[in-house]
Amino acid sequence: MTTGVPFLSAQAQTATRLEASHDFKLAGDSLDQVLGNLGRQSGAVISVDASLTAGMRSQGLAGRYTTMQALQRVLTGTGLEPVRDTVGEYTLRRQTPSVGATSTTTLHEVSVVGTRQNPSALPEAYAGGMTARGARAGVLGNQDVMDIPFSMTSYTESFIRGRSAKTIADTVAFDPSVMVSQTGGMVDSYSIRGFPIAEGNVGEIAFNGVYGIAPNYRAFTPYIERVEVLKGATGLLYGVSPDGGVGGVINVVPKRATDQPITRLSTSFEERSVGGLQLDVGRRFGEQQEWGVRVNGSHEQGKTAVDNQRREISVGALGLDYRGDKLSVSLDLINQYEDWDAPSRVFSIGTGMAVPDAPNGRSNPAQTWGWSTLKDRSALVDLEYRVNDQVTVFGNLGHGYSKVDRLFDQQMVFSNSAGDFTSTPRYGIFEVKRDTASAGARLGFTTGAIRHRATIQATTLDVTNYQNSTDGRRFSSNLYAPLRLPAQDVAAPGSVPRVAKSQLDSLALSDTLSILNDRVQIIAGARYVQIDADNWDRITGARTSTYQDKAWTPALGAIYRTTSSTMLYASYIEGLSRGDVAPQTARNAGEMLSPYKSKQYELGFKADFDSVMATASLFQIVKPSAFIENGVFGQSGEQRNRGLELGLQGEATKGVRLHGGITWLNAELTQTADPALRGNQPVGVPRWHTTLGAEWDLPWVPGVTLTSGLIYSGKQYVNQQNSASLSSWTRVDVGARYATNIHGNDVTFQLDLKNAFDQAYWSGVSQWGAFALGSPRTLSLSASVAF
DSSP, rough: OOOTTTTTTHHHHHHHHHHHHHHHHESSEEEEHHHHHHHHTTTTTTTEEEHHHHHOOOOEEEEEEOOOHHHHHHTTTTTTEEETTTSSSSEEEEEOTTTTTTOOOSSSSSSEEOOOOOSSSHHHBOOTTSSSSSSOOOOGGGGEEEOSSEEEEEHHHHHHTTTOBBBHHHHHTTTTTTTEETTTTTTTEETTTTTEESOOOOOEEEETBBOSOOOSOBSTTEEEEEEEEEOOOHHHHHHOOOTOOSSSSEEEEOOOOOOSSSSEEEEEEEEETTTEEEEEEEEEEESSSSSEEEEEEEEEEOOOOTTTEEEEEEEEHHHHHEEHHHHHHHEEEEEEEEEEEOOEEEEEOOOTTOOOOOTTTOOSSSOTTTTEHHHHHHHHEEEEEEOOSEEEEEEEEEEEEEEEEEEEEEEEEEEETTOOOEOOOEEEEEEEEEEEEEEEEEEEEEEEEEEEEEEEEEEEEEEEEEEEEEOOOOEEEEEESSSOOOOOOOOSSSSEEEEEEEEEEEEEEEEEEEEETTTEEEEEEEEEEEEEEEEETTTTTEEEEEEEEEEEEEEEEEEEETHHHHHHHEEEOOOOEOOBBBTTSSSSOBBOOOOOOEEEEEEEEEOOOSSEEEEEEEEEEEEEEEEETEEEEEEEEEEEEEEEEEEEEEEETEEOOOHHHEEEEEEEEEEEGGGGGGOOTTTTOOSSSEEEEEEOOOOSSTEEEEEEEEEOOOEEETTTTTTOEOOOOOEEEEEEEEEEEEEEEEEEEEEEEESSTTTEEEEOTTTOOOOEOOOOEEEEEEEEEEO
């Protein structure tokens, strides 16, 4: 007899996608027994016709292979060959001359072997290689995009290199749900679905699914394998973000040594005089290739495309890993150093005035004697032990340290539309220490016709901030005709005292229930969070506030597979942010409010056509805020963002790759201190944000690929009164690369032109109404050789 309903293999299809290669240890035995063990170790579904394998034996297998490679080796000498069908299941048939045929043989006695999914395996790249089939969904581990009732995108190393992306900001700039405001080199700021997730503050970027490890203000790409964007509230999945972002999570995945040795040397040159060198080396060792080493180092320096600005950047990263039959361990060490001369700054406007027109992005009103130095060090140990096919335990331990030492112009405040502004130089020192740890277990079991994948995880994150500054003399200048003033001798702070400390502890429980042969999946769970926070006066050292509170953040999602390649989903999830501290002008000055609970509802549709994936989602996020009412600072405000996201990724036709989409946001201030502001559009939230990236392999010139990218952002208000705004803008990037082989080595030459039409624009607005100039037209060249 035969078996197979389209939905029967949905979980197996996901497992195949998530496990491009596996570590096999198969002892010699009967062929049926070896195939059974192979299915369990790979998580693949293998349909076996008992009449074909009767009496056969196999010598077994040891090493790292894809499921197809392992099957081919196990079947050597048996006269049988494996066949993979369109939904990812494997069958066996007698070898025929037509090796490439994909038809299957009618089976008689059939046994289905292996349905285990590995939530720690890196999802494989999607068609075209620019994005991946899945990403990390926090506590749930890595998930196929078709197996999760949320919206997420994962950008691969191929995408990062193909876009010459130096930072994660360069990478996610082409995500339609992400707004990036680059504030001139010192920090990168982001918002997702109209809510800020990183405004130059502490640790909003996750590293390998963990907060507190990624560099504080910017993460460079030399050591990054994937940049993943999980959109919307993530209370259950990731817990409380260090600075309270609720729009989503950006997670970076570090590089690991691959089965094939890697030695890649790259050079780059950017307009004016920025030159760089990067080395990427990866090797595996041991009888089973169980030990891995990946080393990445880069350095660049020179004059940037912005006037009077120089930068120097050094990055070093070491990734070690061990992958055994049951135990997997990894260690990541990262060191980043940035030094900027005349770093660009952000602007704001005075009351009752319009925003001056943006000059060309090369303009730099900052004083030439300003500078900024950033140092980051990070370390993370990850451990996973598979007790058996049903139980896996995991944990991590990490530390991050960041220090900023700089003399810079503070926020430049315009006094009129002619571009006159004032600013005050400041010598500031900021230090952030972060310690994190977690432990958990994943369990697989069945209750009747329901299959369960349950997870329990406990986490802790401790963040301590140190800060001090001294101010110089206030000065005046002009945006369009900057005054070059004599350097001010601003004294460095005499000490850097502790000013804030917070500890975020949580316990998460989740269960994914699969019924009707995986046609229906339900994800349910909740996270219990306890927040402890203290603040100190940096002058007197006196404690100004202390706070302790706790909360639950539940989540519920459902997936219905309409066909084997399409699905509908609905979800509800909450996000959690630390409460604000009441200002001195309030009667309850110094009081820290209870955590803010944001609530997200989402409906979506996803279609995976093997070469192209299309997604659509409707969502609503409601986030509380605080203001003073009748003299008391309390949680009385509210912002509601409703939106529609449309996304597309994949290979539309052979040699043509696309990615991008459209986000429409209907954002509104639903509760405010001033009744006149209710119904207004929130600061920094455009109605429309559209991106489209494309690559085209020229069919008549082998090795040549043309690239392009478009970003459109609608009008954004810079104040709650909606009386002043930034104009909409469009940026177009173009480029080309040529891949060839020279003396047996793969060589790639690449040219990129950012902001090809030299559009002058204000790039985006922070939640405080500050905005930055967009990037100028910048030409860059690079060459890489893989030995």
